[in-house]
Amino acid sequence: MNYILHHAVYLAVYVLLASGLNLTVGYCGVLTMAHASFFGIGAYTYAILALSWTSELLPTMVLAVGLAVLTSAGVALLAVRMRGDFFAMASLGFQSLVYCLVHNWSASDAPIGSWRNLTNGPFGIAGIPRPTVLGYRVTSPADFALLSLTTCVLVLIGVRVILQAPWAQLLRALRDDELAARALGIGAGRSKAEAIAISAALAAIAGVLQAAYLGFVDASVASLDQSILLLCMVVVGGTGNWKGPLIGALVLLFIPELLRFVELPTSVAAELRLLLYGLSLVALMHRRPQGLAGVYRLE
Amino acid sequence: MYRAVSCVTVLFTMSALTNGITNGAVLALTGLAFQTVYLPTGIFHLGLGVAWVVAPLVAWCGIRVGLPLPLVAGLGVLAGSIVSLLFELVNHRPLVAKGAPLPVHLVSSLGLYLVGTQLLSLLAGSETKVLRPGVDRAWHIGTAIISRAQLIAAASACVVLLGFVILLMTSGLGRALRALADNPTELALRGHNVSCLRSVSFGLSGAMMSVAGLATAYDVGFDTHGGLTAVLLAVVAVILGGRDSFLRTACAGLLLAVGREYIASIWSARWLDAATFGFLALVLVIRPSGAAARSLRRDAST
Numbered sequence: 001m002n003y004i005l006h007h008a009v010y011l012a013v014y015v016l017l018a019s020g021l022n023l024t025v026g027y028c029g030v031l032t033m034a035h036a037s038f039f040g041i042g043a044y045t046y047a048i049l050a051l052s053w054t055s056e057l058l059p060t061m062v063l064a065v066g067l068a069v070l071t072s073a074g075v076a077l078l079a080v081r082m083r084g085d086f087f088a089m090a091s092l093g094f095q096s097l098v099y100c101l102v103h104n105w106s107a108s109d110a111p112i113g114s115w116r117n118l119t120n121g122p123f124g125i126a127g128i129p130r131p132t133v134l135g136y137r138v139t140s141p142a143d144f145a146l147l148s149l150t151t152c153v154l155v156l157i158g159v160r161v162i163l164q165a166p167w168a169q170l171l172r173a174l175r176d177d178e179l180a181a182r183a184l185g186i187g188a189g190r191s192k193a194e195a196i197a198i199s200a201a202l203a204a205i206a207g208v209l210q211a212a213y214l215g216f217v218d219a220s221v222a223s224l225d226q227s228i229l230l231l232c233m234v235v236v237g238g239t240g241n242w243k244g245p246l247i248g249a250l251v252l253l254f255i256p257e258l259l260r261f262v263e264l265p266t267s268v269a270a271e272l273r274l275l276l277y278g279l280s281l282v283a284l285m286h287r288r289p290q291g292l293a294g295v296y297r298l299e
Numbered sequence: 300m301y302r303a304v305s306c307v308t309v310l311f312t313m314s315a316l317t318n319g320i321t322n323g324a325v326l327a328l329t330g331l332a333f334q335t336v337y338l339p340t341g342i343f344h345l346g347l348g349v350a351w352v353v354a355p356l357v358a359w360c361g362i363r364v365g366l367p368l369p370l371v372a373g374l375g376v377l378a379g380s381i382v383s384l385l386f387e388l389v390n391h392r393p394l395v396a397k398g399a400p401l402p403v404h405l406v407s408s409l410g411l412y413l414v415g416t417q418l419l420s421l422l423a424g425s426e427t428k429v430l431r432p433g434v435d436r437a438w439h440i441g442t443a444i445i446s447r448a449q450l451i452a453a454a455s456a457c458v459v460l461l462g463f464v465i466l467l468m469t470s471g472l473g474r475a476l477r478a479l480a481d482n483p484t485e486l487a488l489r490g491h492n493v494s495c496l497r498s499v500s501f502g503l504s505g506a507m508m509s510v511a512g513l514a515t516a517y518d519v520g521f522d523t524h525g526g527l528t529a530v531l532l533a534v535v536a537v538i539l540g541g542r543d544s545f546l547r548t549a550c551a552g553l554l555l556a557v558g559r560e561y562i563a564s565i566w567s568a569r570w571l572d573a574a575t576f577g578f579l580a581l582v583l584v585i586r587p588s589g590a591a592a593r594s595l596r597r598d599a600s601t
């Protein structure tokens with residue numbers, strides 16, 4: 001039972017992440033590879049706040065979202081200034097910058113979470129307190145699964161409402177023909193910045209949930225591998241609608257579980273997993289560029 | 300006090316300059332390898348990261364079976380070149396035939412990089428490997444120290460760079476490659492085989508990346524996951540040098556490496572990537588066409 005609950009938590013986290021990325025890639029047409037940096041910011045914000053201030057979920061989540069939205073201004077600035085694969089590369093640079101900061105912001109003689117040792121570098125932050133929701137401490141796997149799935153469903157309902165609003169039509173117009181949209185008076189920069197900010201907020205919420213659940217966070221949450229995994233989820237599942245990220249997250253979380261039953265050594269299974277992700281990217285780009293359940297082809 | 304500070308500055312400067320120039324030659328070659336595909340085709344050839352790894356890996360296997368270093372280095376370069384060419388034949392050319400947009404090439408190239416790297420990791424392990432055993436010989440040049448491996452790496456990179464520049468400037472193939480970069484449609488209309496030229500650019504790019512990978516591996520060792528970092532630095536060199544020139548990319552690579560060495564000497568090596576990518580972001584925000592790019596008349600479609 002714990003096995004299923006564990007995967008329910010992970011599914012909720014990755015559906016949130018993939019849905020956020022879908023907003024920028026599928027609705028905005030902005031191919032970003034910096035999504036894991038916002039995931040990392042959310043996870044580290046919860047970890048530091050829970051250790052030094054409070055483990056109450058709502059205020060920490062609000063602060064994590066605020067910080068991620070502020071940081072997303074950097075990516076938004078790049079998105080306004082450039083397009084296409086050059087933006088993708090620039091976002092990869094942004095991702096590397098955040099990872100480098102997270103991986104190196106440490107000093108052995110300073111307490112964890114202090115200005116000099118903010119992230120504890122490559123050792124990560126362990127012993128993160130369990131979260132409390134309105135005074136109720138969440139400890140058991142069932143509680144965590146309930147919390148994660150509820151958060152995920154609530155956030156996805158919110159995203160669905162946003163995507164049915166005129167603002168989403170505006171994003172699609174920008175995605176399909178930016179020049180024409182701008183000629184009609186649509187503010188491209190502002191709309192892209194808003195979409196990236198919402199996407200960053202979803203990633204930060206996912207980061208908070210993961211850090212609270214695992215009780216440990218290290219630099220790998222904000223790594224390039226993580227960004228590639230998220231991009232794979234969106235590309236495999238499909239972009240431009242709400243179903244794609246859900247299917248992408250399900251498929252890509254299912255692959256490692258399949259390998260678990262083959263009883264391969266852990267290191268081989270990890271390499272094989274990435275190999276399968278790579279193969280799926282190549283195969284889909286050739287056979288079905290809009291993904292398994294998507295409606296938008298990368299342009 | 301002032302003299303002491305000046306002496307320390309000169310010491311750091313000499314050392315950083317020497318290391319910067321030796322690493323810069325390799326980084327210039329890496330940037331040029333990336334630009335050789337990007338300029339004529341517009342493709343972000345991330346699969347080059349596999350060529351960066353496969354060349355030293357072939358050399359490492361050859362050394363283990365007792366083959367001489369020059370032979371295994373040649374085999375490594377050949378292998379890297381073939382890998383890059385294969386990526387064009389099995390991935391990019393079919394996508395071009397389908398009229399796929401450039402981001403599709405980027406994502407599939409990323410997929411190929413993952414497949415290639417993980418295959419190599421499964422076959423040879425992902426731990427760090429070295430091409431030369433023991434402690435290397437070193438010389439003092441003023442206040443700086445330079446090792447034999449660094450000299451070999453820089454010399455081989457310089458020779459290949461020079462060879463490519465001569466090829467580009469004096470031969471018919473070089474002229475065709477430059478024409479492909481400027482206007483592929485007109486080149487096709489004039490009867491040139493554009494597909495063949497694209498294949499040549501992919502093969503040359505793989506060969507140059509392999510030499511850069513070998514040079515770095517001979518100096519500091521290599522692992523199967525280092526390719527993407529090398530390609531990212533090459534992208535930085537391309538962006539800093541401007542997207543429209545082979546030679547400015549090479550110069551930008553050289554200057555980038557010198558700058559990185561200065562940062563490492565006056566600050567800390569662990570912040571190198573943060574400083575590099577922070578600088579890149581700054582350049583892109585201020586001047587998206589690249590720091591040294593020519594100012595071009597804006598096209599109606601952009």
